[in-house]
Amino acid sequence: MPETVELPQANPTRILVVDDDDAFRESVCAAIARDDEMVLAAQVGSAEGAREAIAHGEFDVALVDLGLPDGNGIDLIREIARTRPEVDVMVVTVFGDEAHVLASIEAGATGYLLKRSLNDTLGATVRELRAGGSPISPVIARQLLQRFKKGAPEPSQPAAVVDDGGLSEREREVLLFIAKGFTVGEIANMLHLSAHTVATHVKHIYRKLAVHSRTEAVFEAGRMGLL
C-alpha cells in the first residue's frame, strides 16, 4: 500500500459523502463544516451521482452508505478502491455488524462508522484513518483470524482460504488481542509498540483481505471461464 503521508494542516481532508438519506447527509455536512481539518468535496444521494463524483471529483475520504436506491454501496467501494487507491473509504453502518463491515473491507474499505454516533466520532475517525489506522471490533478481529486461517465462515460459500503467510506473526498477535477485548493502547503496551503502529497493523490487515478477495475473485472468475 502507498506510504501514508501526513497531510499539512493547510490541506484539510476532502470528504465525499454518499447517502440517500437527506437528513443524514445534512447532519454529516454540518459535522464536516464544524471541523477545521475537514472539507466537503461532494455529497450525493445516489449511486449514479457517486460514480460521477468518483470519476471527476477530488477527495481523500469517501463515506459510503451501503443501501442506495439505485445501486449497491459495495460496488461503489470496490470501484473507488480500484480507480482511486489513495482514497480511504469508510462505510457507514447502523450496527457495525460483522457481515456488513467485512463485506465492505473485502471490497476495499479501510474504516467504518456507526451512523448514530457519527456526529461525535467522524473527526477523530477520519484523522485516525488518514494517519494510517483503522477501527476494529473484537468480533471482526476474530472473523479476520478465521478468514485468514480457514476461509469464509459460511460453509455454503466457497471457502476463501488464505495462506498462513497472508498474516505476519505480529498481525496475527494483534488480531488475537483485539478479539480478546484488549484496546489498541493496551496491545501497544503489551507488545512494546506505539498505539499508532498497532492501528496501522489493522489497516494493513484490511488491505490484505481486500487484495486477497480480489485475487480470489480473479481466481474464481478464471476457474469459471470468465477470464
Next chain:
Amino acid sequence: MTLRLAGSTGTLHALRTNARAWGRVVALLLAGWLLAGPVARAAPASAPAAAGQASRPASRTISQAEFCQRDGIGDTLPDAHCHWETVALAKLWKGPEDALVSDAWYRLHFRLDAVPERSLAMYIVAFNRTGRLFVNGQLLREIGPMTEPLPMNWNRSQYAVMPAALLHAGDNEIEIQQRAYWWEQGWLAPVRLGSEEELRPIWQNRTFWQNDLVRLLGACTGAIGIFMLGVWLGRRSHAMYFWFGCASLLWTAISLDYYALFSPLPAHIWDQFIESAQVLRGVLMFMFVLRYCGRRLPVVEAVSWLYFLVGSVAMFGDFLPNNAIDIWYLLVLLVSPYFFFLLVRQGLRHSLVEGSLLAVAALTQIALSGYDLWLYSAHSWTDRVYLAHFSGPLYLFVVGTILIRRFVESLNAYEKLAGVLEQRVSDKAAELERNYEQLVEARRNEALALERTRIMSEMHDGIGSQLTLALSLVRRMDREADPAHNGEDGRVATVLRESIEDLQLIIDSLEPVENDLLTVLGTLRYRLQDRLGKGGIELQWNVVDLPPLPMLTPHSVLSILRIVQEAFANCLKHSGASRIAVTTGLQGEPGIDEKAHIGIVDNGHGVDRTRGVGRGLENMRRRAAALGGQLRITSQPGRTEVLLEFPTLRERAA
C-alpha cells in the same frame, strides 16, 4: 535329532529282524548291569538280613548251554536224536522260513553243594520271543502263551523262582524251550542265578526303566499329541501343530512296542509297521521343523513323502532286503542334523531360553544316542539300560512346552489386542458421536447464520435505519428549538438512543463469537468505549483467557451482555467511579461442576440502597438464573463488585 533318535531306535528294530545284527542287539539289551549295578548293589542292604546269608551261594551267571533246534514244534524235551551242541550264551537262532513258528531248546547245568534253605531266583536279561522254563524236568514257568499270537518279549527281561524242593545237591539242570516266528531271531542271554533278594530288585529295576517308564512317557506324548491336534483343529492355518501332534501320537504308538505284552496288530504287520514308523516319524518331524521355521519346500517335502511311501510299500511287500532297510533308515539319520540346526536357530530367533531348551534337548538326544551306540558296539550282554528312547519324550516335552507357551502367548496377545481394539472401537464411536454432534451443530449454526443475516439486514435497512434517522431528526429539532442546547439528549432522543443500543445488543449477541467469552465481553467494551472515555472512567481489562464455552449460544450471550451492560450502566450512572475492572475466571472440574465467572469491580461510593436500584438488580438476577448461575453483589464505599457465576456445561437444547 529326533531323527537321530528315530534312527537309533530304528536301528534297534532293524537289528531285530536282521540276522547279522542279532547278536549285537541282544548284547546291548544285556548290557544293563552297568546302570543297574548300583541299584542291585544297594538292594541287599535294604533287604532283611537273613541268618544264613553269608553261607548262601553268591549269584552266578551261566553263560554256556547245550542247544538243540528241532524240526517243527513240540512241548517235550527233544531226545538224543536232536542235534545237541554246546554253545555260548547269548545264543541267537533262526527257524526255517516255511513254518510260522519254530522251537529251540537249551539245557543249562549248575552244581549245588547242598540243597539251599530257600528258593533260588533266575534272571534272564533278554529272552525272545516266548517259551517255558523247567528245572530238573519240572515246569517252572511259562514266559507267555505258546500259541499264536505270541507275546512281545524282545525288550522284556525274565525272572523266575526255583523252589528249594525242586533242587538237589550236586548237578541240577535247567531246560528252556524257546519259540520264535520265522522272520525273526530267537535269543537267550546268559542266565543269572542268585537269591531272590539280590535278583528281584535288579529285574524290577530293569522292568521299570525299559517297560513301565516307556509306557508312562508314551501316555504323556499321546496327551501332548491330542492337545496339539486340538489346537490345530481350532487353527487350521498353523500346520506346525498338526505335524507335531502327529509325530507325538506316532511316538506313542511306537512306544507300545517297548512295553505291550501283545502287539496291537498281527505280529508280522506290527513289526513291519514299527520299521516304517521310524522313517515316518522322521518325515513328520521334518515337516514340523519346516512349518515351525515358517518355511515350505514343496519339492523336498514331496520327495520325503515319496521316500517314505516307496520304502514302506517295498518293505510290506517283502521286496526290501534287510540291508536295504538299514540304508532306508540311515539316509533319514544323515539329514537329521540339518533339521536340528534349523530348529535351534529358529528357537534362538524367538528367545534365548527357547533356543537353549531346544539345544539341550537335542544335545541330550545326541549324547544318549552316542551312549547307546557305544553300548551297541561294545557287544556287551550286561544289564545296562538302553537310553536313547528316553530322549525322544524329553525332546517332545521341550517342543510341546514351547508350542504351548506360544499358544498361551498368542492368546494373551490376542486378549490384549482385543482390549486395544475394544478401546479403539469405543473411541471411534465417541468420535463419531462427537462428529455427529458437530455436524448437527454446524447445520444449526448454518441455519442460524442465514436467519441472522436476514434479520440483520431487516434491522439494518429497516427499523435500525429508521430509529437512527428518528434520533438524528429529534436531535436536530432539539438543537433548533434551543440554540443554547448543551448536546445532552432530550427525553425522546434518550429513549430512541436506548432503543438503538438495545437493538445493538441483540445484534451483537447474534454475532459469531466462536464460543469465546472474551470476545463477547470485548464487544461490549468496544461499544461502551466512547461513553466510558467521555465519563473519564478508566477500564482495567484484568481478564484471563478461557477455553471455548459451548454454552455461549446467542441466547446466553444476550443474557450475559445485558447483565454486564446493566452493571456498567450502574457504574456510569450512580457510582461516581473513576475506575472499573473487568475480571474473568474458571473454577471447578470441567464437565462436572465447572463454572465461569465475570466480575465488574468499581471504585465508586457503593450501591445506594435508598435509590431504585431494585428493578435493574432484579432483572440481572433473573437473567443470571436463566443462565443457571447466580449474581453476587458486594458493595462498600470504594469497592463494589458484581460477580456473575454460571456453569460452563452445554445448555440443553430446548
